[in-house]
Amino acid sequence: MKTHSIFFMQRLIACIITISFITACSNSAKLMRSGNYDAAIQKSVRKLTRKKQNDKEIITLEQAYQKANDRDKERILFLKKEGKPENWDQIFSTYAWISQRQQNIKPLLPLHISSQGRDAHFEFINYDEEIIQAKKNATEYFYAHALSLLDRNNQSDARQAYNELLKVKSFTNNYKDLDKELNRAKDIGTSYVLFKMKNTTGVPLPPTFEDELTKISLTELNGEWIKYYTHEVKGMNYDYTILVNMKNINVSPEGVKETAFTESKTIPDGFDYVLDSKGNVKKDSLGNDIKIPKTKTITCNIIETYQTKKAIIAGSLDYINNTTGQLIKTDPIASENFFENRSYAAIGDLNALKPETKAKLGNRPVPFPPNFDMLLQAGVVLKDMVKNIINSNKGLIY
Numbered sequence: 001m002k003t004h005s006i007f008f009m010q011r012l013i014a015c016i017i018t019i020s021f022i023t024a025c026s027n028s029a030k031l032m033r034s035g036n037y038d039a040a041i042q043k044s045v046r047k048l049t050r051k052k053q054n055d056k057e058i059i060t061l062e063q064a065y066q067k068a069n070d071r072d073k074e075r076i077l078f079l080k081k082e083g084k085p086e087n088w089d090q091i092f093s094t095y096a097w098i099s100q101r102q103q104n105i106k107p108l109l110p111l112h113i114s115s116q117g118r119d120a121h122f123e124f125i126n127y128d129e130e131i132i133q134a135k136k137n138a139t140e141y142f143y144a145h146a147l148s149l150l151d152r153n154n155q156s157d158a159r160q161a162y163n164e165l166l167k168v169k170s171f172t173n174n175y176k177d178l179d180k181e182l183n184r185a186k187d188i189g190t191s192y193v194l195f196k197m198k199n200t201t202g203v204p205l206p207p208t209f210e211d212e213l214t215k216i217s218l219t220e221l222n223g224e225w226i227k228y229y230t231h232e233v234k235g236m237n238y239d240y241t242i243l244v245n246m247k248n249i250n251v252s253p254e255g256v257k258e259t260a261f262t263e264s265k266t267i268p269d270g271f272d273y274v275l276d277s278k279g280n281v282k283k284d285s286l287g288n289d290i291k292i293p294k295t296k297t298i299t300c301n302i303i304e305t306y307q308t309k310k311a312i313i314a315g316s317l318d319y320i321n322n323t324t325g326q327l328i329k330t331d332p333i334a335s336e337n338f339f340e341n342r343s344y345a346a347i348g349d350l351n352a353l354k355p356e357t358k359a360k361l362g363n364r365p366v367p368f369p370p371n372f373d374m375l376l377q378a379g380v381v382l383k384d385m386v387k388n389i390i391n392s393n394k395g396l397i398y
Contacts, residue, residue: 008227026062026114037068041101050107058111065105069123072098085141089167092134095127139171143178150185155239158189191397193228194238195390204248206372208366211243211380216387221394238322240397244333244386247315251371255308262301263331265352269296300348302357311374313382317389317398331389335381337374339368383396 031040034099044061048054050397072094079094080368102124111120128378142164149161162185169182195218197210205212229238274282274290282290312335321328350358 025204028057032060032067034063034245037064037071037102040064041068041104045104045108048111052108052111053114055113055115058113061105061111062122065101066121069098074252085137086145088134088141090139091248092131092138094253099127099131100308111242112214127363135171137169138151139175142167142171143175143181145147146185147181150181150188151190152265155189155191155225156359158185162189189225190224191239193240193242193245193397194232195228195230195242196285197244197246199246199249201246201249205246206251206334206376209376211385212376213379214382216383218387218390221390226285226397240328241314241318241320242384242390243318245315245318248312249314249375250312251374252310254368255306257306257308259306260301261304261358262299262348263353264297264299266295266297267351269294296350300346300350300352302353303345305343305345307339307341307343307365307368309368309374311337311371311378313375313378317386319393329393331393333382333385333389335385337378337379337381339369 028040028386031037031043041061041105044057046062048061052058075093076091079091102122105122106124109122111373112118113120137197146164147165149157162182165178165182167183168178172178195214195216196215199205204219214230216230218230229236232238265377271293274292276282279293285291312334313336314332317329317331317333319328320326327353342360343365344357344360346361348351350361353361
């Protein structure tokens, strides 16, 4: 048979990879003696493709081919006698493998064994009819069995049904209502998860708070059988709910604390002449007037105003199985947003101030942020925290 199903080709590729690994570790005769017939065949075919005059490899190929075919035919006979409809898939793949084995050897023929004065013998049989019939039977079985699984209307059976329908698709792409049933299996087998928020505190949140929180992106957590939603779709049933349960919302009063301190500095303030006993200005040895420097202390009073305000949001992230109503897991969550501002006012001589103090004089009191703005900023922190927890708990939902 010239073409086989995609499903069989996937199996074939897997087998070839396995056989290639085995053949890399041993020679063909040893492989045949250990029962790895197809690995021995592949090794011999590879060697004979490069050089056909090799009696040892030809004989090994001849024997391994016969043994492999005998083994597979016995297996097919047993599977047919057993009479289980699920066996048709294995019967199909075994027939297809025998056919492929023949195709691998045909390009090498004829192979002459010089030491025995004869050509190697390989029996070739056209298994097209058997392959077609086995594929038809396997298709019918998997389709019927998948529908019976779907009728049970539970996730695990639906997922098995989906895989069996994929086998049907690999055999026959447009079999009956295949695409419709695949969609049904996908829908029943998928876990739908709703991410939502609940405020049980009685404290109002900003109107946009929930929208901002549910802007969290969970699409990267979607898998083959899991879909996350951050907005509820009318009419859709959700298997799980991830609930941001707000239990404590608090915004502190606006705090203002004033602290006063003084800085001072001694600076030059002219000079006084030194007088003798007669009241005359004294002279030094060079005839200059003798002077004594004068100083004075300057001061500046600083009033520091410290403004504070804090918003706290705390609660839990709850995982709920909506089918059973069970709380699967709960994780504590909390975030806060802290506002502070320091401003300075000076009374006195600014020259008395240290440079670092003088640099602060540009700081002025500012309006306190509104409560809603404080809560929104706390929500930004909360959103990142929630996403990290969901990521770490993604194994809870399957």
